[in-house]
Amino acid sequence: xxxxxxxxxxxxxxxxxxxxxxxxxxxxxxxxxxxxxxxxxxxxxxxxxxxxxxxxxxxxxxxxxxxxxxxxxxxxxxxxxxxxxxxxxxxxxxxxxxxxxxxxxxxxxxxxxxxxxxxxxxxxxxxxxxxxxxxxxxxxxxxxxxxxxxxxxxxxxxxxxxxxxxxxxxxxxxxxxxxxxxxxxxxxxxxxxxxxxxxxxxxxxxxxxxxxxxxxxxxxxxxxxxxxxxxxxxxxxxxxxxxxxxxxxxxxxxxxxxxxxxxxxxxxxxxxxxxxxxxxxxxxxxxxxxxxxxxxxxxxxxxxxx
Numbered sequence: 001x002x003x004x005x006x007x008x009x010x011x012x013x014x015x016x017x018x019x020x021x022x023x024x025x026x027x028x029x030x031x032x033x034x035x036x037x038x039x040x041x042x043x044x045x046x047x048x049x050x051x052x053x054x055x056x057x058x059x060x061x062x063x064x065x066x067x068x069x070x071x072x073x074x075x076x077x078x079x080x081x082x083x084x085x086x087x088x089x090x091x092x093x094x095x096x097x098x099x100x101x102x103x104x105x106x107x108x109x110x111x112x113x114x115x116x117x118x119x120x121x122x123x124x125x126x127x128x129x130x131x132x133x134x135x136x137x138x139x140x141x142x143x144x145x146x147x148x149x150x151x152x153x154x155x156x157x158x159x160x161x162x163x164x165x166x167x168x169x170x171x172x173x174x175x176x177x178x179x180x181x182x183x184x185x186x187x188x189x190x191x192x193x194x195x196x197x198x199x200x201x202x203x204x205x206x207x208x209x210x211x212x213x214x215x216x217x218x219x220x221x222x223x224x225x226x227x228x229x230x231x232x233x234x235x236x237x238x239x240x241x242x243x244x245x246x247x248x249x250x251x252x253x254x255x256x257x258x259x260x261x262x263x264x265x266x267x268x269x270x271x272x273x274x275x276x277x278x279x280x281x282x283x284x285x286x287x288x289x290x291x292x293x294x295x296x297x298x299x300x301x302x303x304x305x306x
Contacts, residue, residue: 001024001085001089002026003026003027003043004042005042006106006163006167006170007042007083007085007104007167008043010167010171013171013172013174014174021052022053022077023055023075024043024044024053024054024055025056025072026041026044026054026056026085027085027086027087028056028057029041029056055071060087061087061088062090069092072093073096075096076096076098077096078097078098078182079097079099079178079181080096080101081103081174082104082136083104083167083170084106088138089101089136094136094137094138099178100136101135102134102136102177102181103135104170104171104173105133105134106167107121107129107132108129108150109134109148109191110193110194110196110197111129112129112199113141113197113198114140114201115199115201116199116201116202118162119159119199119224120199120224121162122153122158122159122223122224123221124197127152128150129153129166130166130169131148131173132145132147133145133147133148133170133173134188143188144188144189144191145188145189146186147186149173151166151169156223157223159226159227159228160226204229207221207225207232208233209222209231209233210305211255211256211267211269211270211274212255212270213270214269215248215272216272218231218269219247222242222243222244230243230280231243231245233256234305235281235298236302239282240279240281241280242278243276243277243279243286244278245274245275245276247273248273249272249273250272250273251266251268251273252268253268255268256268256305256306257302257303258300258301258302258304259273259300260300262289263277263288263289263290264277265279265292267304276289277289280292281296
């Protein structure tokens with residue numbers, strides 16, 4: 001069970017290891033692109049390429065999800081393996097796994113339980129994160145952990161680059177974990193109550209750059225919101241996305257003031273300054289700072305934000 005790119009390596013690893021993948025479950029097709037045409041998620045595409053059975057139920061809980069739960073129970077799976085599926089599984093579905101329902105979660109639990117652990121780890125300035133292979137229960141990522149793999153967060157990591165590494169680590173870890181669980185030599189370790197943090201689902205509003213905040217914090221937000229939803233501010237009232245940014249020491253100028261334009265656009269913040277490498281006006285292409293400044297006629301003394 002999974003939907004985005006993060007889940008694809010786990011599916012590929014299970015197939016490569018010789019597991020019989022009886023059913024691949026992902027979110028229904030969603031509108032994408034400017035034309036808003038329905039598009040399949042990456043997991044569905046990967047499953048169809050491998051001629052695997054796919055289900056995309058609208059509901060998995062309550063009366064409307066009963067038919068889907070019955071279908072899974074009829075398969076009598078040894079394992080249900082979840083990687084970024086996007087919905088909390090009901091108890092009756094978890095119970096359908098004869099060995100265990102297992103989740104590939106992109107954090108070192110109990111830190112960053114929830115839907116957006118990668119982004120929140122970057123936002124918080126964590127030095128490392130990882131992947132936890134855990135036993136699922138009804139609570140939010142609260143089940144015992146079978147095994148965990150640590151991974152440093154690099155200074156230039158975006159949510160996209162970090163997710164790609166964690167996806168590969170999770171795929172490598174889940175296959176031997178399943179074998180050990182089936183052999184009865186690996187049991188879940190309770191998480192405990194110390195160090196619990198929650199990573200709620202992010203929305204477009206979380207990409208807003210409040211330039212009155214410290215530059216270090218804003219640079220992390222730019223990285224955490226890349227590729228989605230993208231960090232953003234405004235230029236002359238027009239939405240402006242900010243890509244590739246780094247913090248600088250303090251500069252003279254009120255928050256939001258453009259103090260220099262060159263290979264980077266330097267903007268004063270509440271403390272320090274943000275050196276922006278790429279920018280993108282609404283409806284336009286993503287451009288390097290110097291090219292953007294020429295096209296948008298952006299000069300020192302302009303102001304970003306409200």
